[in-house]
Amino acid sequence: MRRRALLLSAMGGAGALVVGWAVMPARSRLGAARLMLDGEGVAALNGWIKVATDGSVILAMPRSEMGQGVHTALPMLAAEELDVPLGSVRIEQAGADAIYGNVAMLVAGLPFHPQEVEADDGYGRVKASRWLVGKVARELGINATGGSSSVADAWDVVRLAAATARARLLGAASLQWRLPVEELSVRDGVVSHPSGKSASYGQLARFAAATPSGTVRLKEHKEFRVIGEPAARIDIPSKVNGSARFxxxxxxxxxxxxxxxxxxxxxxxxxxxxxxxxxxxxxxxxxxxxxxxxxxxxxxxxxxxxxxxxxxxxxxxxxxxxxxxGGGLDTRRIEAGLEAAVRAQSGHVFHERGDVDAAEAAGRQVEAWYRAPYLAHATMEPxxxxxxxxxxxxxxxxxxxxxxxxxxxxxxxxxxxxxxxxxxxxxxxxxxxxxxxxxxxxxxxxxxxxxxxxxxxxxWPREEDQAHDFYRPMQVALLRGSLDKDGRVSSLRIKSAGDAIQPRWLARALPALSGPLDMPDKTTAEGLFDLPYGFANQKMEHVATRMEVPVGFWRSVGHSHNAFFSESFIDELALAAGQDPVEFRLAQLARLPRFRAVLALAADKSGWGSKALPGRARGVALHESFGTIVAQVAEVSLQGGLPRVHRVTCALDCGTVINPAIVAQQMESSVVFALSAALHGRIDIQAGVVQQGNFPSYPLVKLADAPVVDTWLVASQRPPGGVGEPGVPPLAPAVANALFALTGKRLRSLPLVV
Missing domain, CATH: 3.30.365.10 (Aldehyde oxidase/xanthine dehydrogenase, molybdopterin binding domain)
Structure with a gap:
């Protein structure tokens, strides 16, 4: 806490102090060996890695396992750089030191537009801003599992910690054998020399703890043997035999x-x-x-x-x-209040390009209101x-x-x-x-x-859990597009209203930080201000409200509803322009080849352009969130007047893939989670009382109704993006767009009721 107080004091104090701090190198996250307590038969080599005499590796685990596979993915990073089998890596809960803080999660909060990120050469405003925020995040050391950031945050630090430990183990062998370290090699945790000398990590660990690391080198992609390969999740056996402890x-x-x-x-x-x-x-x-x-x-x-x-x-x-x-809360009044805020209040402009007013004055208008309700988390464990x-x-x-x-x-x-x-x-x-x-x-x-x-x-009984959640905010948006005399979209204006999560969460969890950080919240407008499409004139504005319903982060946060607004409306613009939805999007992505590649892959693998089965239709949506681009094509029919999703084709670029099996699992999980919300999810409040009390009134998609999910990966050597949340946002608009193709009825409110 003292470090945070000093940091905030410096940031709000003398300018020279701020500048002096800013130019200092970022604090190392490698950490001292003392942070991992030595036990009998183990030796700590830095703040992340220790090695036991039996050759097993123990990794400090700062992130929580909630089904996303992080207790497998992070050990894979360590196993790769240490050259040990994945089964040799165990985990133990990390301590409270700042090195275990989640830097990537805070850096991801910067409100950059995709075109700015893609155009940045690595030395511009994007990189400078990320470096500075990362520096602040290292000082704060906030340990949180969220924002699909666990692997992204660990990518550098865990690999570096493991590579440093490997270098110390090699150095120990070099000193003991009096042989050049360059002549030594490692395979499955055994250091060897062409002369026949060899020793396991377990035999070298104690000596390595007192040996300098020397030269540390991270592997190149072409050297990976663990990263990129499907591996069984470490947590599954205990969950199957009942020994896992929730x-x-x-x-x-x-x-x-x-x-x-x-x-x-x-x-x-x-x-x-x-x-x-x-x-x-x-x-x-x-x-x-x-x-x-x-x-x-x-x-x-x-x-x-x-x-x-x-x-x-x-x-x-x-x-x-x-x-x-203040009297009982009521969702009907709240929704009316949000619409009034859009009509009458000015908000924070998150993105503006060109002259939207002039384009609207000269063009034909397409306009629509979109709405999303409060949603509960409905975790299986209350x-x-x-x-x-x-x-x-x-x-x-x-x-x-x-x-x-x-x-x-x-x-x-x-x-x-x-x-x-x-x-x-x-x-x-x-x-x-x-x-x-x-x-x-x-x-x-x-x-x-x-x-x-x-x-x-x-x-908490289930009924209390449902009735006293921190809900995904209700949000409304007015979207307006203009078409010029040639039928081309010339402008896009979006204005939305809804409660800001970040300042309310900070006030609850970190009261000392809530005041300095109560500012425009990116999560309110993500998925609206950061659209990848190249319309010449754009303006995205959000009115942050305080409707007094407790709100919190919900899987994919603002993207979860804003993608429904934006990607449904993109289909409306494609229709107005007389173009195929996929071709319309591709034409607006000329400067973003990664987005084009993901969309083209989803279209190809789904059979887009071919005739769907009788009684079915396809809908498409493309969205980027948490560093990952996802395109989904949903194949939908009506059964008994209700939507039925048969298949979802999912293509994504999530950077370097650690474990393709986990990526596929997370896309399947995201689709089912998002489909439950799209077809059933809503929280209604009357006189302050939540009306949905348990799963019968807040249903989830059952196994018999779950679609087939096909996952296709775009190869990449970029740093990893998230996979736990990015599959959620495109699902609702893909289904809504398919329902329009099937029925001719445009659904602009969630949940989707035909």
Whole structure:
């Protein structure tokens, strides 16, 4: 925290100090060996890598595994540079040092347009800005799993750490054998010399810990033996045999269980509470009042012998719930308010090129309103946290995407120093951005404080999880295109309105940083201001609102709804111009060959241009997010008047592919996740109460309704982009465009109702 305070002070203080700091080299992320505690039979070689006497490699793991495969992908990077089999690499949870912070996630927040990024020669404004923000991110050291950034962030640092460890191990052999290091080679963790001398990493580890690294060289792409090859996920066996430990699997001696019951009205609070009947029930210990922690709604928790005992007792508590001071929230009024904001308020202009006003005055107009509702995360594992508070120390076991923030709020609630908190990150039964929040951690610590040192597992029932989420914001947009006298699109104007996530999240999770960083939020306009198409005149503007519904990051964030707006409207412009949707897009991508290649691949593999099966139609969408370009073609029919998606052809350029099998899995996951939202997802609020209480009223796509997903990769040697989220945004517009081709009806609101 001291480093952050000094940094912010410098940034807001004397100009000379800021300039002096800015020209200093970026802080190294390699880290000292002391950051990885030595144990019996292991030797730490830097802050990321240690080697055991049996030759196995232990990698510090700063990122949370929530199904995206990061616990396999990062060990693959280490295995590649160390020249060891993937099965030789184990992981252990990283500590809290700044070297484990997610630099790539913060750098990705810079609002650059794709054409500017593609045109940048590597030494211009884009690179300079990324370098400076990366420097700030290294100082802040915020450890978070999000933004599809885990592999992108690890690409340089984990490979460098492994290559440095390899160099030290080779150096140790060179010194012991008194042979030139250039004559040594490594294969499967064994260092050898043509003379016949050889030693395993395990035999060299202790000596290597005291050996300088010498020359460190990262492998070139042509040398890769692990990266780029399909590999079985490391986490799958334990998930199959049941030994994997998620948050709800934590069991500790003497543990008690707590269940929350929050005020049904968002932002409300409990008034009079009569808990006599509940406390008289078998197996019940106590009731704990829960304030509105970290953006949550206030409520109560009941502690008992089992989750079932606590759940039944929580329902038996008689509470007079009080509405929020500002009155009950209502989604119908919120939507009307957003439309009014678009019509009447000026917003932040994220992108402007040419003269849109002049083009509109001289051309024919195509105009449409698009709308997207609030959405819940609906993770399979509901919110939970196990906490123990005793002897001035706090220990928590939690499925979280932000262990540092979980630690910070635990310390704040318990009134202890940050170093008195120990965090154990379990596997996550789904994250999707919901576990970037720490409200449930605060609640668990508060309950544990009342339990006399006994560990307590706090669980949210599914209904509470659904009714008290941090939702994807509702958003509306007005899109207008102009066509000149020759029928060519001459301008594109987009104006949208919706709540900004970033400042609200910072206020909840990092209150000290919320003020300085409350500025235009890129996530509100991503997928609108950064379209790749080369229309001569463009203007993209967003009105940031505060509708008081708790909002948070949702898988692919603003791209998730903005891609639906933009890519559906691009089809409308293609129709107005009398062109095929694929050909229309290709013509506007003349300066962006990577985008053209992805779109052309998807069109080719889907059979675009050929006749679809009877009763079916195809729709296309192209979108870039999190450093990855994705094109999807959806093949759709109507069955019983309802949309049925049979096949989705997905092409993508995600830079260097670490594990093609995981990429394919993530595209399949994204398609099913996005299809659930496109066909069913909406959160309605009346008088402050969320109307969707569980999966029957918030359905997900079932296995029988899931489409076939074909994934095709464009070869690339660029640094890796994300794969966990980029497959989500194109799905809804591809399906909507297919439904238009099938029915002639343009659907401009989500979910898609024919």
């Amino acid at each position: 948050g709800l699997d934590v069991r500790l001696p003497g543990m008690r269980y707590a269940v929350v019951r929050l005020c049904p009205m968002l932002g409300g609070a409990p008034g009079h509470v009569d808990s006599r009947a509940a406390l008289a029930m078998p197996g019940i210990d106590r009731i704990v009042m829960l304030p509105a922690y970290a953006g949550s709604t206030a409520g109560i928790a009941i502690v008992g012998k089992t989750t079932w005992h606590a759940r039944q007792a929580a329902l038996a508590v008689d509470v007079e719930w009080q509405q929020r001071p 919110m939970n946290c196990t906490a123990q508070v005793r002897g001035g120390k706090v220990e928590i076991w939690v499925p979280t995407q932000v262990p540092q923030m979980a630690s910070a709020i635990a310390a704040r609630i318990a009134g202890v120093a940050p170093e008195a908190v120990t965090v154990h990150v379990t596997l996550l039964g789904g994250g999707f951005g919901r576990r970037l929040e720490v409200d449930y951690v605060a609640q668990a610590v508060r309950v544990a404080m009342d339990c006399g040192g006994v560990p307590v597992q706090l669980v």
